[in-house]
Amino acid sequence: xxxxxxxxxxxxxxxxxxxxxxxxxxxxxxxxxxxxxxxxxxxxxxxxxxxxxxxxxxxxxxxxxxxxxxxxxxxxxxxxxxxxxxxxxxxxxxxxxxxxxxxxxxxxxxxxxxxxxxxxxxxxxxxxxxxxxxxxxxxxxxxxxxxxxxxxxxxxxxxxxxxxxxxxxxxxxxxxxxxxxxxxxxxxxxxxxxxxxxxxxxxxxxxxxxxxxxxxxxxxxxxxxxxxxxxxxxxxxxxxxxxxxxxxxxxxxxxxxxxxxxxxxxxxxxxxxxxxxxxxxxxxxxxxxxxxxxxxxxxxxxxxxxxxxxxxxxxxxxxxxxxxxxxxxxxxxxxxxxxxxxx
Numbered sequence: 001x002x003x004x005x006x007x008x009x010x011x012x013x014x015x016x017x018x019x020x021x022x023x024x025x026x027x028x029x030x031x032x033x034x035x036x037x038x039x040x041x042x043x044x045x046x047x048x049x050x051x052x053x054x055x056x057x058x059x060x061x062x063x064x065x066x067x068x069x070x071x072x073x074x075x076x077x078x079x080x081x082x083x084x085x086x087x088x089x090x091x092x093x094x095x096x097x098x099x100x101x102x103x104x105x106x107x108x109x110x111x112x113x114x115x116x117x118x119x120x121x122x123x124x125x126x127x128x129x130x131x132x133x134x135x136x137x138x139x140x141x142x143x144x145x146x147x148x149x150x151x152x153x154x155x156x157x158x159x160x161x162x163x164x165x166x167x168x169x170x171x172x173x174x175x176x177x178x179x180x181x182x183x184x185x186x187x188x189x190x191x192x193x194x195x196x197x198x199x200x201x202x203x204x205x206x207x208x209x210x211x212x213x214x215x216x217x218x219x220x221x222x223x224x225x226x227x228x229x230x231x232x233x234x235x236x237x238x239x240x241x242x243x244x245x246x247x248x249x250x251x252x253x254x255x256x257x258x259x260x261x262x263x264x265x266x267x268x269x270x271x272x273x274x275x276x277x278x279x280x281x282x283x284x285x286x287x288x289x290x291x292x293x294x295x296x297x298x299x300x301x302x303x304x305x306x307x308x309x310x311x312x313x314x315x316x317x318x319x320x321x322x323x324x325x326x327x328x329x330x331x332x333x334x335x336x337x338x339x340x341x342x343x
Contacts, residue, residue: 021075023051023117024100024197027108028090030083033062035109035239038144040071042111048118052077054097055108056090059083088206088214095205103195105215109239110191111140116235120194123170123229130172131199131226132219135192135235142241150234151189158187163230171230179223179267183274186216191236193219199226212253213260224267251301254289258282283313287321294321297329 025043029036036055043053057064057080068078079093095103102124106112120133139148152158161181163171173181181187193215203221206214222228261282268274290305306322309315324332 021050021052021100022121023102023104024098025051025053025104025106026091026094026098027053027055027106028058028087028094029055029060029064029108030058031060031062032064032108033067036064037067039106039108039110040068040076044073045114046112046117047115048121051075051117052098052100054079054094056081056094058090086208086211086214088208088210092205092208095200098197101197103197105193105195106191109241111237113235113237119231119235123166123231124194124196126166127172127227127229129227130229131196132222133194133229133231134188135231136233137189137192137236137238138234140237140239142239146237147240151238152187155185155187157181157185166229169231169233173228173230175223175225175227178228179220180271180274182220182223183268183277186219188219189238190215191238195222207263210260210263211256213257217260217263220264220267250288250292254285258285279312283309283315286312287318290318290321294325297332299325299329
């Protein structure tokens with residue numbers, strides 16, 4: 001994408017005498033010693049340099065602070081706070097401290113690729129109705145090897161959305177279209193996002209009431225009021241790590257995910273199709289949680305989860321396992337043994 005319309009000389013002063021930057025890059029960090037230096041280096045190498053980097057350390061106990069302190073660049077601002085256990089809280093603190101017109105969200109172990117800042121601002125400046133930009137991205141493993149060169153390429157929901165071409169490599173997705181798509185799937189990578197500062201004045205900050213999916217809630221809050229811009233080119237590398245939240249058991253993850261999806265419904269109150277999709281997701285998570293409990297013979301918890309699934313979206317599978325959960329565990333074990341013989 002060609003570089004146009006960005007004033008590189010823009011550098012005002014705040015009332016506190018600190019430099020104001022066009023861009024604020026916000027990074028929540030927790031025990032990030034293994035990757036934070038590489039992440040910062042990838043940002044400092046950007047061709048567009050009117051930015052600040054705000055790193056909010058969410059109670060790290062490793063050498064994260066020492067590594068950040070080793071960078072001699074006045075654009076890097078470091079804040080420490082007690083551990084909150086969720087990324088929304090350090091993100092929100094960084095947004096409150098930020099001085100830039102545009103907020104770039106970034107994770108402490110991802111890598112920013114060349115010209116991301118420049119090209120994102122070019123697209124955003126060209127479309128005053130857009131509140132947020134998101135980009136394509138690749139996936140790397142813990143060693144930095146590429147394991148997926150274009151994560152969003154097979155995303156059917158994203159590819160099918162109606163888009164308006166605004167340049168050779170940038171597309172506008174109108175608010176209603178973007179929001180309907182987000183009800184189906186999260187096609188936005190967190191480190192690919194840039195948001196106008198004044199958008200937060202209208203939609204609020206990241207939801208601190210949920211342990212995860214606060215970013216997915218935010219994308220829908222923005223899409224409910226603003227158009228989105230999509231840059232398909234690859235502008236960051238997302239690091240896939242062991243110990244990811246997605247590797248936790250479903251009964252650990254499901255309650256917070258269900259809570260988040262229920263909050264998302266508030267943005268779709270006039271769209272019955274989207275509401276039905278979201279209810280279907282909630283019912284599925286209840287069913288999966290119930291099935292996990294069922295396999296562990298925690299039958300009371302299983303029954304409660306299956307009942308919740310059926311209350312939202314009746315289906316025969318949840319009914320079958322709910323009825324099965326009334327049997328004693330030895331009877332279920334016996335049925336599992338004889339089931340192959342009856343096939």
